[in-house]
Amino acid sequence: MAARFFGRYEHTIDPKGRLILPSKYRVHFPGKGFLGFYKDEGCDEGCLMLWPEEEFNLQMNRWREQLERGGALERNDVRKSASSIYEVDIDSTHGRVNIPSQLRKSAKLLGDGPVSVMVSGIVDHLELWNPSLWVEKVGVME
Numbered sequence: 001m002a003a004r005f006f007g008r009y010e011h012t013i014d015p016k017g018r019l020i021l022p023s024k025y026r027v028h029f030p031g032k033g034f035l036g037f038y039k040d041e042g043c044d045e046g047c048l049m050l051w052p053e054e055e056f057n058l059q060m061n062r063w064r065e066q067l068e069r070g071g072a073l074e075r076n077d078v079r080k081s082a083s084s085i086y087e088v089d090i091d092s093t094h095g096r097v098n099i100p101s102q103l104r105k106s107a108k109l110l111g112d113g114p115v116s117v118m119v120s121g122i123v124d125h126l127e128l129w130n131p132s133l134w135v136e137k138v139g140v141m142e
Contacts, residue, residue: 003028003052003054003055003124003125004121004123004124005025005028005121005122005123005124005125005126006121006122006123007022007024007120007121008118008119008120008121009022009024009118009119009120010116010117010118010119010131011116011117011119012114012115012116012117013099013104013109013114013115013117014114015112015113015114016098017098017099017100017101017104018096018097018098018099019096019097019099019117019119019128020094020095020096021090021095021096021097021119021126022095022119023095025095025119025121025126026090026095028052029050029052029090029095029097030090030092031089031090031092032053032087032088032089032090033050033051033052033053033056033087033088033090033097034050034051034052034053034056034085034086034087034088035048035049035050035051035085035086035088035097035099035100035103036048036049036081036084036085036086036103037049037080037081037084037103037106037107045127045137046107046108046129046130046133046137047107047120047127047128047129047130047133047134048099048103048106048107048109048127048128048129049125049126049127049128050088050097050125050126050127050128051124051125051126052125055124055125058124063078063081063082066078084103084106086100086103088100099128107128107129107130107133108130108132108133109128109130116130116131117129117130117131118130118131118134120134
C-alpha cells in the first residue's frame with residue numbers, strides 16, 4: 001500500500017533529539033525511515049523530509065533518472081540531496097525517531113529543552129518544520 005500523508009500536527013523534539021511521530025503516520029514506518037533535506041534546482045525549503053522506505057525507493061529512482069539524463073547541475077542537485085539523507089530507526093513501540101543534531105541545526109530545530117516541530121503530511125512523505133519557518137514560508141496556521 002502506497003503511503004498517503006496529509007494533515008499537520010504540532011509535536012516536540014526532546015532534549016536528546018527524539019521526535020514521537022503522530023500515531024496516524026506510524027503505520028507507514030515499520031522500523032525505519034529516510035530523513036534529510038531535499039535540494040533541487042537551488043531550492044532549499046528549510047524543512048526536513050521523512051520518507052517511508054517504499055516512497056524513498058521511488059525517490060531514488062527519480063534521482064537515478066536525473067543522473068542519467070542530466071548534466072553537471074543536475075548531478076550536483078542529486079549530490080546535495082543524497083548526501084543529506086540519513087537512514088533512521090523508528091521505534092515500533094512509541095514511533096520515536098532520533099533526528100541527528102546536524103539535521104536539527106540545519107532545520108532550526110535546536111533548543112535547551114523540548115523544541116516545537118510542525119509535522120506535516122505532504123502526499124508521499126512527511127515534512128518537519130520549525131513552526132516559525134512554517135508560518136513564514138507557508139502562511140499563518142489556522
